[in-house]
Amino acid sequence: MTRRYPFMQVDAFTDRPLGGNPCAVVFETDRLSDETMLAIAREMNLSETAFVRQSSVADFGVRFFTPAEEIPLAGHPTIATTYALVDSGRLSLSGEGQSVTTHTNLILELKVGPIPVEIFSQDGLVERVVMSQKKPQFLALLKPHEVLPAFGLKKDDLLPDAPIQVVSTGTPQLMVPLRSLDVLRRIEMNVPFYTNLRQRVGFFSPHLFVLEGITEAGRTFARHFGVPPDSPEDPFTGSATGGMAAYLWHYGLIERPNFIAEQGHWMSRPGQATVEVIGAPDDILNVKVGGGAVTVLRGELMV
Numbered sequence: 001m002t003r004r005y006p007f008m009q010v011d012a013f014t015d016r017p018l019g020g021n022p023c024a025v026v027f028e029t030d031r032l033s034d035e036t037m038l039a040i041a042r043e044m045n046l047s048e049t050a051f052v053r054q055s056s057v058a059d060f061g062v063r064f065f066t067p068a069e070e071i072p073l074a075g076h077p078t079i080a081t082t083y084a085l086v087d088s089g090r091l092s093l094s095g096e097g098q099s100v101t102t103h104t105n106l107i108l109e110l111k112v113g114p115i116p117v118e119i120f121s122q123d124g125l126v127e128r129v130v131m132s133q134k135k136p137q138f139l140a141l142l143k144p145h146e147v148l149p150a151f152g153l154k155k156d157d158l159l160p161d162a163p164i165q166v167v168s169t170g171t172p173q174l175m176v177p178l179r180s181l182d183v184l185r186r187i188e189m190n191v192p193f194y195t196n197l198r199q200r201v202g203f204f205s206p207h208l209f210v211l212e213g214i215t216e217a218g219r220t221f222a223r224h225f226g227v228p229p230d231s232p233e234d235p236f237t238g239s240a241t242g243g244m245a246a247y248l249w250h251y252g253l254i255e256r257p258n259f260i261a262e263q264g265h266w267m268s269r270p271g272q273a274t275v276e277v278i279g280a281p282d283d284i285l286n287v288k289v290g291g292g293a294v295t296v297l298r299g300e301l302m303v
Helices: 034-044 075-087 144-151 181-185 191-201 238-250
Strands: 004-012 021-026 048-053 060-065 101-110 113-122 125-133 137-142 164-168 172-177 205-210 220-225 258-263 271-280 283-291 293-302
Touching (some): 004 075, 021 034, 021 075, 034 060, 060 075, 075 113, 075 125, 075 238, 075 293, 125 238, 144 164, 172 238, 181 220, 220 238, 238 271, 238 283
Parallel strands (some): 021 048, 220 258
Antiparallel strands (some): 113 125, 137 164, 164 172
């Protein structure tokens, strides 16, 4: 029997269509199996597809799938899903109908558990969605020779005196700090080496970044790689941006715990996020990552 599932495609971490990172958001998916959700994610062929469902512990439940596998926490699908819930009329804003600035709170149940989300709006229009990621975990430390050949890089390409480490604010990501934009630009992935590294170490995906932005507003710029050939490079990665922020604050590599992170410009999908680390460098409580979003597509999925 064919069922119809309403869906939207939303660009997250941008204020204009065709920027940032696109996410398909499928509604009313309680009956879908894991296998079907993964097949739909492959059909959409985006970095992630979000599946909204009912929740007994939060306002909404949502699960995220890449074309290769489920991901426990993801940034741009959280921003996109929240925006889609408002834009589709499934979630009402505080003070809706009034010409005021409002702040709406909700809880989303993800694979990692419930997380708080804040919506900042003006005159009934969403301006920014902010997610609170989990307390960071600083996991495996790796040596340059174990990691850099996966990206065609050498030890001299690293940011001096900065470790390579797996950090998780809900999803374990490999943090690789580089010394310049030129180094970041000339990455060439060695897929067999990378695949072996990922399987051996047990992280979800790698985040390579520098301490300079593409625009004057940016404090960091990053590239993020998935699981070739399913998702070679991600335009903007909110979960890893949170892990990166925790890493930078923990190791004293940034002066302030709040900044603008940039990603995706070299893919012609420029994106920006507001980032705020909560807590002292040696006792970080959580990380807030936020950004804008726009709807680019509405339709029905027939499965």
